[in-house]
Structure formats: structure tokens, C-alpha cells
Amino acid sequence: MKLFENYSLKDKLTLNNRIMMPPVVTRLATSEGHVTDALVDRYVLYAKGGAGLVVTEAVSVKKQKSGQLLRLNDDEFIPGLKKLTQTVHDESEAKIAPQIIHFLKISRSGYRQKVEDLTLEEIKEIPTLFAQAAERACRAGFDAVELHFAHSYTMSSFLSRHNHRTDEYGGSLKKRLRLAEEVVTASRKAVGDNFVLGARINGDEFTLGGNSLEQSSAIAVRLAELGLDYISVSAGGKFEDAIPKEGESLDPYTGYSGNRSMPPKWMPEKVNVYLAANIKKALMAAGYDTTVVTAGRIPTAQIAEGVLQNGEADLIAIARPILCDPYWPKKSKEGREDEILKCIYCNKCREAEGSFEEVTCIQWKKKDGIVQIPKS
Template identity: 40%
Template sequence: MGAAAGGLAGRGHRGCPGPRPGQPHANRARRVGGQPERAPAGGAGRLRRDVGLPQGGVRASGPEPGGDRPARPASGEAGGDPRNLPGWDSPRSQGFRRPPAAPRRPRNRRRDGARRGSGDARRRRPERVIPQRAQSARSLLFQPFPIGQGGLVLPNRIWLPAMVTWRGTEDGFVTPSVREIYLRYALGGAGMIVLEATGIRDVASGPLLRLSHERFVPGLKALRQEMRAVSASIVVPQIIDFLKIATRKPTRVFMEDAVRRGALAESVLDVSDAEFEAGLERYVQGPRLRHDFLYGYRQTIEDLSREEIRQIPGWFASAARRAKQAGFEGVELHFAHAYTMASFLSVTNGRTDDYGGSFPNRMRLPLEVIRAVREEAGTEFLVGCRYLGSEDIRGEDGQIRGNTLADAQAIGVELARAGLDFLSISRGGKFEDAKQPPIGEAMYPYTGHSGHTCIPRGKNDPFGVNAHLAAGIRQALRAAGFATPVVASGKIVTFDQAEGLLRAGQADLVGMARALLADPDLPLKWQAQADAKARACVFCPFCEQEDQRHRVVTCTLWPKDPADHRRRLTPAAWRPDAPWDPHEAFDATADDL
């Protein structure tokens, strides 16, 4: 990854060795003759102290050399500027002001010497326009928002989507670490907090939370009470059904297991591992068994019996009832990504009975789930879902397949007709185009093309990359006569970008996952004119890699434990009156980026 960001290695704050804040920093530009030093022309390495700077060196701010900055995106475009929208006065006339200039690092360069961030204006981090305190109350983003049929009101329109934390016990119970992270989110001020994907089947699932039995209710109830004591945020768990999956086995282990199950002839054990791998087409009959060898076993919806399918609505309904007992205001049904319900909704659904094929058949199980949850939890209990605006599965031929926006619009109308209280829009994250895992690991659905669209993690991914999906679905709902709120998400990072989505009518609520993971206090800082003190997500793969490795998910911008300089510590709650350490606003190391 890029080595331009510098890091904690040379910092002396929070007990770390190295220079203290205010001393010269190894990665900060040093003035020579009134100008900052240039980075070496060959790439993004550490600045050399012994290199002089010719006249006309790199500018610390202002237009790019050779011309003005690229034009900003048009209003209404994902990542666009709300100041260009109808009804939006100029920031200056409304009392908006730009944030105070923060200490700047020299511009990073790629290995080819080109400036990072050049190119399409949508790929540049949107400029920040911060409302003064009197004006933030008039922004749509900080307006209270009524939701559901039970009189609930979100304190603002900022939505924290579900993110797996890997902090539970191995059997799915709440731990002190789970309480720590969700209390931290609650203190940050988001209007809605969606608890991580919580299992509905009473089966082993590792350190993921579960609502599959009454024994899980006390821990979740205590968590909700603690969050309510410090925050007015509405909190709902995301409830999920997922099918069986196994790790990819070594060749000999796979052969022995297949012989034991009768899937391979016993004579295959006389073949060497290398010969078996080279002659896979000859020894392994059928694409399914070959797939299991190459990727590891994965149960699909085509494997489910009708009896198994009939149990799923009851599992969702029971989990919703337990969530209500635990004090949560509602649930979010997980109909997205690589899991059971999304697979039924997909045009790739290969079932040949009345749960697959035609659109009404593919909608059958999701609608049965919604009806069962409503009957169990009541109409005043908040029930919404997260589903895909587009699947973006790339086939071996390079063609994109799976549900498109048009499919998602039709699905959204039926979900709204069924009485859901909100629709949260995601994208991709499918097993069908995931990369082959190493031996000993299971498939991870965010490694292929669809996974990249789900978690945009490159500098070339536009900001607000998925906003058009939410906008298209919202438009279809309104045309069909439904006012169901729609949540947009996907690389939304600044106040003016979030406000612009709302004013353009692209969404009703703004989901920010990694932005709030990087800095849970972002809503408070925006309201207090302290955006310059925010930790801005750099969209590196750090948190995603931790998830893939089934390790506690943290952020590369969080402070490190001074005891070992490795473990990431959940950042302390922000205090407006606390002195600001400028180093703290960007805590990534070169290796992290």
C-alpha cells in the first residue's frame, strides 16, 4: 500500500517514543528558504532532509500547478455540492464558513510521480463547508426525523449501518468489548445505530452476536439500557440468516472426506496429490464438487429443502420478539449481500419450485418473513430491511450479472407495500465472484468485483459512489405512492456531501459506516464547528482485513496502545474544550495505508 502517510513510529504523544507534538516531525514538510521541501521525484517515500527545494516548489494550498482545480460534480450527482442545489443559498449568506486550516502534510505522490487524487473530480475528497452552530439546526441533516408507525423520532438523519465487530464470545454473548464500542457510538450522536448482524439460528457462529434463544436477551438488554443512559439514538439490531460454510481443505483431506461420503471412488486415494490436482476434471465429476475442492464447501439456497425454508420466517419472528424484549425499538432484516434472503431475491436464484425463478416466486420468502415478524412484534415495532440496489457479480467471461437497479426498484416497491418502515440500500458483496481463499480459510464475499462495490476502498472510487441506487429506488417508491424512507450509504464523508444528498432528494437518511468507525464523534464535531478535529476515513482496507481475519475490527486512525504500540484502542470520547493535538487527527502509519 502507499507509504505516504507517515505514522506513529516517530511520534511522542500518548506515551509513544519519538518527538513530542510541536517538535519537528519526520514526515512533515520542513521549510527551506520559505518553501516546503519537495518529496523525492521517484515516489511517495519519506521526505529527505538533505534535499534543497528549487524556486517555485510545491504549494501548500491553492490551485494545482498548471491550472485551476477540476470542476466539482454537478448538483444532484453523487458527491455533488449542495450549494448548487435549488433552494440552497450560498454558505457565506447562510453563515457557513470553511473550517480553520489544519496543519498540512505535503502532497503525496504515486510511484509514477503523479499527484494522488488527480483525475475525476468525484474522486477527490469533497471540500468541507461547516455550518455555524445557529445554522446546523436549519440543515436537513440535523433535523429530527419521524420513522415507523410507533411515534419514534430520530434526533437527526445520520445513520450508522451495521458493521461486524468480532467482539462477542465464541457462543454469541455480549462482552465488555461489545459494550465499549457501542457505548462509544452512542456517545457520538448518530440518530440511528444499527447493531451488527445478529444470528437467528441457534448454531455456532463464532464471536458474532445472536438472538437465536432467550439466553441472549439479558446481555443485549443491559447493552441497550447502557446506551439509552448516554444517548437519544434509536438502536435496532440487524437480524440475519446465513447458511453453512467451511474452510478450503488440503488436497489429501478433501480426497479422504469425499471418499468417506461416497462422492469419490476409493481408488482415488492411490493417486498423488499433484496428480489429483492436475487431473481434477477426470477425477471429480460435477461442477459442485470441483467448486468445493477449489473454494471450500458452501451451502446454497438450492440445497435447502422446503421444510428448512418454512422454518426461516419463524426464526426471524422469534429473533424480533427477543429484540423487543431486550428493549430495542425495532429490527433491520438483513436481505443483502451473500446471505440467505438476498440469494432468494436474486435473479441468480436457481430453485425450480415456487421459491425461485419468477419475480413473485423470488419475493415469496422475504414477504413471508415480513408477515411473520409483524405478527410477532406488532405494527408499532420498527421493522425495515437492508437490501441490494445492485449485485454487480462479475462472471468468468467478464460480464456483470445479478440484480440491477431496475430489479431493486421492483423489489423496493413490494417491500414498501408489505409495510416495511425503512429501506437501507447496499450493493454487491456476493460469494459468486469471490476470490479463491487460501487453504484453511473460508470464502470471503468481499474479495471479488461485487465485494469491491460493496466496500469501495480505493482512491479511484467516487465519493457517494452508491447514492444513485438509493435515489433510483426512492424515485420508484414515490412514483408508486409510498413514502418509505430510504437510506443511502457508500463513501459519504463530509457534512456538505451528506446535506447535498438530502437536499437533492436522493435519500431521506444518510448512512456512514467507516466514516463513523474512524470517528464516532463526527456528528458532534459537525455541530460544534470542529470538523478540522475529525479523524477522516482514508478508505484503506484495514478494517475490512480485520473482519476477513475474524479479528476485532478497529480503525487504523485510532490511537495505539502505548504498552505494545500495536493494539488499537477505542478513542476516548471527544470533549469540545479539550486541547487539540494536530497529530491526533491523522494517526495512520505508512504500512496501514
């Protein structure tokens, strides 16, 4: 199967298959953003399970209050992350990358900072923050870096049609792209031309007045022009249609756009694949062979293989099924599908993340009070 063949990312990095474990929050970091043994164990599990590329949960580029969120805003975080990368490399053939993120303030009082609230000085520091974090990721032994340009966070919010700034960072698509261009340029300079640099974007925001494929395709082409090695296509996860709950911070994964970001069981399989397929067509039409990653309700290796054979994407991101059974890739490759603990897309893992609890699969059994993760 094509799914299990080696894949070269721009001749810079060779993966032993086309399966990506995309970012899934674990809530296993410390509240100060440091790596724990439990967090290392979780990512090593994904790596040993057979994913070709493991992308970590979001890693903050800025020092700010954020709960159990990994960080790369200071050199003090490099040793812990180096332990993570070394262990993954020592115990598996997988490659590993951090997803680096900048986010805006939000509080339980209902306050939510928007891109319109940022001063020019605050905006101007963002490319440097990303570049410094990317450079630290190199020193920590990561194989690639993914820029988080999707969902509800800062970079996606600048790219969005919901960005109503009236200066050079808002309004037309050209202006909304400005900050992303600066971040990519600064990050590329920091990591060098031979290091894999990718980004995750929204193929569609699925909000009234937000970006659709028309804008996302243009964004992808511009990012490819700037030299990104891959574009991982996600969707939704926006504040604009989030469902408010009294006494709780606004959650961007509670509305319809949130469902499109992590499609529940009542949505069709491959529900978001067409987004990646159309973006790939746009890239090819513009003359770029940038790697495209797709995600969203792809439960089996057979379905993933069909996506590859149809030329709809180059890599397949499998999140919740690998969380459910970390050995999904290994068992699928060996024809042991009947041994896979299958994801039921109930999104209880998402609920745990939203409650700042350790993220596990509700199907994992317990023995004497200890969680039993599926075996190889």
C-alpha cells in the same frame, strides 16, 4: 442543516438526526454469541458520538457455528442485549436496532451451501426464526429491527437472479420474493404494527447475471407494500465473484461486488447513492413514502447534506468514517470538522473482520500498548 434535524420514522420512532451508524462487525462478541463489556462500550461510543440510529452488527436468528456473532435464537441472549440497549439509552439520545440475519453454511474446504440445497422444510422454518428473533429484540429493549436482505446471505440469495430453484421459491421475481414476503409478514406480526421494522437490501449486486436496479426497485416496492418502515440500500458483497484463496473460506467481499459494498478510496464519493435515489423514485411513483437510507463513501456532513437536499435519500448511513472517529456526528454538527480523524477508506477494518480479529481503525494511536480512540 437538514442532516441534524429530528426525523420521524412513520410516526413510530423519532431520531434526533438523520445519521445512521449501519452494521459494522466488531468481533467483540463471545464465540457463543453473547454480549461482552467491550461490545457494549463500542456501541455506546457510537451512540454518544451522535449517531441518531445505531444498527448493530448482524445478529443470528438460528443456532449454528458462526464465530463471534451475536445471536437472538434463544431467550438466553436477551439479558446481555438488554444491558446493551439500556446502557445506550441511559448514556445517549440515540436509538438502537439489531440487524437480524440468516446465513448458509460455508467451510474452508471450499464447500458453500446454496439456496438450491435447502429443503422445503428448512425454508419453511426461516420466517419463524426471524419472527422469534424480532420478538426477542423487542423484549431486549431495542427501538427497531432491521432484516438483513442484502449481500451474500440467505435472504438476498433467494431474492437474487442467481437463485436457480425450480419450485415456488425460485425462478421468476415473484417466486424469488416469496420467502422475503413470508419473513416480513411473520416479523411484522411478531413485533406489532407500531414497532419500526426495516430491511437492508442490495440496490445492485454488481455480478454478471445478478440483480440490477430493475429488480431491486421492484423488490423495494413490494417490501413497502408489505409495510416495512424503512429500506436501507447497500450493494454487492456476493459470493459469485469472490476471489478464492487456498485453505480459506470463500469471502464475498473480495471481488468487485465486495468493493461496491465497501467502496475503497479509489472509488468516487457517493458511488452508490444513485441506487438509493432510484429506489426512492420507484417507491414514490408507486405511492409509498417509505424511508430510504443510503450509504457508500459519504465522508463529510456537507456531502451528506447535499444528498438530503437533492431528495436522494432520507437517512444517511455513515459506517467507516464513524468507526474511524465515533464523534464524527457530534464534531460535524458543532462545526469542528478539522478535529475529525478522517477515514482514508483503506479497508484495513474490513481485513480485520475477515481475519476474525477485533475491528478497529488502523489510524487509532496506541499509548503504552493501549489503543487510543478519538475523543469528543
